[in-house]
Amino acid sequence: MQRALLIAAVCVAAVALWLWGFGGAEHVTVWAAEGQRAAQNAMARGLRSLRAGDPGALTALLGLCFAYGVSHAAGPGHGKILIGGYGLAARVPLTRLCTLAVASSLAQAASAVALVYTGVLLLNWSRSYMQSLADSLMAPLSYGAIGLIGVWLVLRGLRKLAARNGDDGHGHDHNCNHAHGPTAQQAGAVRSLRDAFVLVGAVALRPCTGALFLLIITWRMGLAWQGIAGAVAMGLGTASVTLVVAAASVTLREGTLARIAAGPATTRALGLVEALAGATIAALALQLLLRAL
Template sequence: MAFSVSDNTINEISITWEFSEEFTQQTLQNYDANGNETFDPPELETVKGVLLDYLVGKNYVTELSHYTGTEHNTRIPLHVKHDNLTIQAKKLFYAYSVPASVPLHPGLVIKGEFHDAGGFFDFRIAPQSPYKITPSLWVSVNINNFVGYYKFDTSPTHYAYAPSPEKVTPERSSYLTFLETKLLAYTDQLKALLKDATQSPSLSTLFPLVLVAFLYGFFHAAGPGHGKTLVGSYYVAQGGRWREALWLSLRIGVVHVLGAFLLVLVSFYGIQTFVSKLLSDVTLYTTRLSATFIILIAFWMLATRLVKRDHEHACGCQACRPKSGWGIVLAAGMVPCPGTVVIFILTFTLGSYTAGILGALSMALGMSTVIFTAALLGQSINTSSRWKGLSVILEWAAIVLLLGLGILMLLASF
């Protein structure tokens, strides 16, 4: 924060936000329409527009007030003017000014609080050394994470700065690092190929797009999640035919992609906010819904197992009749896929609907391939003579695993 002073009055308070490189890169990935890996002025205006759509209704997640001594805080009305969004050294900066009209005198404290109840922004005020603002007054800054106290006095006060501890990031395995590197490379390729297919649609531009999209989907599903444990455990306990497993896996991939399509469709033509924020919210609630489905499926499998206990398997009764598997499909596929979200964002931005849909379907097929492999593995364990003696134990273990997976997902989402 900085202050404009004249005639012993603070006339204006200037505030600048410095976004992290990670946030800047994520935003660039979503809004770099021409693919030149930087923000052009029109792209910055687009980002500023969606940023303001989020902030204006939340009073810019900013609260300014002033007091002297023990008197009560007096709120400074937040009438933002002269706001500007810029890119410097690979970081986004958002600056804005607020008219103040606060009489300046010794002992005055300006309090600035920056807090986003929605959890999208996490603020930390940068430390400042005391400095002179007039020939007789100093500004000393006392910072407590996202709250800053700017004291005006005849002498400087040096406050200790104690930043909040950095979040400890667990060490990533070499496998996860390999997957992350692959996916980032494929994302860049997909963006370039989608633009090529838009400018000159032909077999020579569409085929590489479809191939890279398939590989992205394959490696994306090879990472943690995406229903592999759910589907594998389901077939360990229930068994089934490979055709059923194939059809189930294809539906999971399509639902995964369809969820991303609907998310981007709503964000472009309905809710005017950051796609990344919308993705975060949708992912949270669909994860909870998915976890609930998994828990219900585990209880359904438990009930089926108890009914089957006293008669031959596949006797034709309701308990042994093949199921359509839509509960499994929704539980495994409803959480939106970030990679497919990026493809659909570019599709809507460029108007390349044919190329975008082909790429998304190919990505779904790549994910389905991995999920189908997990289903086949579960089936082979269920039918293998090696595991026949342990079949009952494996069925119960699969049910317990599913129930535990659903409960852990539900708890983690809170």
């Protein structure tokens, strides 16, 4: 099992090196942008077919929306950064991290629905104003919130390191019954609902631009519920990529920890990994924030 985790961790690290060390991310970004444009053009045709009442048009539209979500998620984005970084930082089970990944993607779609229908039904906002609001206000807020989560993870990791080092300085018998810092089992315990709400909320603050486009067009065409269904399909497409990132982050984390014997060394390693992952999240969020301003 340890060997399999190590091999998987090496594969994940190699992919990360190609993405950020050898320009792979640029190729992925170009591919994702082309995919999004193609999907948007196909969605426009699909909406015309849907309005004309063509059989199978709704199924085809939902499939296109899902494909758009996949291509959108494959490009540079904050959801993957947060889920992947949190998966490295916090020793949570894969199933829980995957649940967070799906919840954050669907929450992002829900925020698009809320923004559009609040704008068109209550405030009479135009499409361009809502798009501008999402880009100029909600995106920086989301990136800032993610940056703060990164800082929080750094501080939490440093506290673990400090607590562990303080315990190592004890000069008394270590056969006593009180705990000397969290065990591996405690470190893998369920994180609080507060953690989950903060993570999902940070992603949801930035609604998907493709969902905004689709929702406004379908509202004007009198296809409101079909547009909402399409936004959900986009969220599921985004989630499919984020799930891969979640699995990769857990594999890399467990593969690294598999090389460390259980005990104080594991606790120190968890604190160090958490601090480094938090610093990475904060740095990437700052880069996105500066690009959005």
